[in-house]
Amino acid sequence: MSEEMNLSEVLQVRRDKLKKLREMGRDPYKIEKYDQTHFSQDIKDTFETMEGNEVSIAGRIMAKRTMGKAAFIDIQDKQGRIQSYVRKDAIGEEEYDVFVTYDIGDIVGVKGTVFKTKQGEISVRATDVKLLSKSLKPLPEKWHGLKDKELRYRQRYVDLIVNPDVKKTFIARTKAIKALRKYLDDRDFLEVETPILDSVASGANARPFITHHNTLDIDMYMRIATELHLKRLVVGGLDRVYEIGRLFRNEGMSPKHNPEFTTIEWYMAYADYEVMMKMCEEVVAEMAMAAAGTTKITFQGKEIDFTPPWRRVRMVDMVTEETGINFEEVETDEEARKIAKEKGIEVTKETSKGEIISLFFEEFCEEKLIQPTFVTHHPVEISPFAKRDPENPAYTHRFEAFANTWEIANAFSELNDPLDQRERFEDQLRKKELGDDETAMMDEDFLNALEVGLPPTGGIGIGIDRLVMLLTNSPTIRDVIFFPTMKPLDK
Structure with missing residues (x-):
């Protein structure tokens, strides 16, 4: 039988x-x-x-x-x-x-x-x-x-019953998020909620999910970031705010990417990106202690030490370290494009020097960032919401935090100059007209808020799923999301 x-x-x-x-x-x-x-x-x-x-x-x-x-x-x-x-x-x-x-x-x-x-x-x-x-x-x-991983993700309720380690992973996730909340609540931050549906998809460079509101007869977008609404609240006098919530990006899927994912963003008036840097390394260390009982975690055989302070390096300096090319000595976009082609980096006649620095960083540097590292001073062309560095306006007061070669956080001294912000939105629109469908949309109401007046503000976003992967030694993002996005069985 x-x-x-x-x-x-x-x-x-x-x-x-x-x-x-x-x-x-x-x-x-x-x-x-x-x-x-x-x-x-x-x-x-x-x-x-x-x-x-x-x-x-x-x-x-x-x-x-x-x-x-x-x-x-x-x-x-x-x-x-x-x-x-x-x-x-x-x-x-x-x-x-x-x-x-x-x-x-x-x-x-x-x-x-x-x-x-x-x-x-x-x-x-x-x-x-x-x-x-x-x-x-x-x-x-x-x-x-329950050996079939696809079946495990589709029937998480069974997975949780028969695989005790799965439950431990999600308990650790909850402990990490509780530690994150406590860190901010203890510093007088206010947890808030902002719209998931909006008439504008902005705040990040990403392809949105589009839906339609029947009563208003308008297309609407699932949010790709919480940034612009949270900064509106800072304009309104809520000096310290944060939101933990889902974002939605209509992009590829991989061990590190799910179309819907959880992030936290927080904003602090009268602070800058260096304050965000200190808070980032402190809170991640506390999340590690809560989830794993140590700041020295092992991920797929590699020890990663989240103990503060973390390494800090300018993006352009790391490119020089890894390639020997000092883009600070490159004077024109045309010269930068020539160097890129010699190194096998694909560019167009529109690609700027700042964008090329970023491409070089992605190609030659990211894979070296195993231990927690703050990469700072991103080119202005790839940082539409960050303040310029007063000493060198080609760069911004921005950082990305990396660990295990992954970006786990992104932060700025927030751009609060409405005229500069409009120019950067317009630059994004030019890129969209050239075929880049991941550029931010123009948000006139946000520009209006900036004209009302945003105080000097530091802001940061942390990808919670990806960080929890590291803290729980989970090789794929599907292991830390209860119900990851799956292709229907009949498709």
Whole structure:
């Protein structure tokens, strides 16, 4: 008999059991609540004081061993697993006859007393067992395991049941985000919410998702950044604001990219990019401690030390270090384009020296940035929302933080000159007309806000998913998002 047929029979047997329970007036789906007084790990951790006490536990049956008039079951709750010892003479013959029909995967409630078996395992001696929900499908490991990663991501609810490390990863993610919130809340930042749908897609260079509002009869965009709305709030006098939320970018998928992802952006009036730099390394270190218990984490065999302070290097200087080419000595865009072509970097007749510096950095430098590093002073052409460096207006007071060759944060001394900002928007529009569909849109209302007056402000964005990947040694972003974007099975 084939495995598929075996599985079909199992599914039918479970449905038959449910039918019989309903005929007996024991429909588990009609139960609405259960008085759960204790959890597995708490009982184990406090056994000396818990021994002999009555408890009421609940969870999923993960293992079952029946020996005539007695049985052992392993119950999995939110903290882990604990064994329960069930005897016919303790719960009654009728109840025991029903109990032995329960399947692995069923959710039960058990009342009983805490004890330790002869083998030394802390357990609950059952006096009552109640079926709270019937599992109509067997857990996958019984048949073929949950080895297919695609299936794991599609059925995360099963993945969480059978793979304990998955739950640990998401608990670590939550701890990291709690540490992030606490860091900012302790410094008088206000958590806010800004629109996810907007009539303008701006604040970053990215391709947006487009939808349509029927009542207004206008196209709208899923947000690609929270930046411009948060800076509007700073204009309005909310000097310290942050938002943790989803962004949406209609771009490629990879181990580091999901179309929807979580970021934090925060803005602080009367601060600059150097203040953001210090805050960035401090908060990431605290997130590492919360998630991993150390600032020295191991990712895919590499140790990465998030202990502050991190290395700081200007982008143009790192390009010189890695290529021997000093673009500060290159006077014209034309000369820069010639050098780029000699190095095999694709450019057009419109490509500027600043853009070429960035291309050289991506090609020759990013792969060297394993340890946390702040790369600073980006060219103005690639930094439409950052203040210029007063000492060299070709560059900006901006940094990107890198670790494991990945960008994990991006920050500026925010541009608050409305005239300069308009010119940069117009430059972005020129690029869009030349075919670059990832450039920022003109946002007239944001320009209006700048004309009202934005104080000197430091701002930063951190990609939470990518950072959590590092802190939990997760090789793909799908491992740190509960329900990653997946191609439909029928496509």
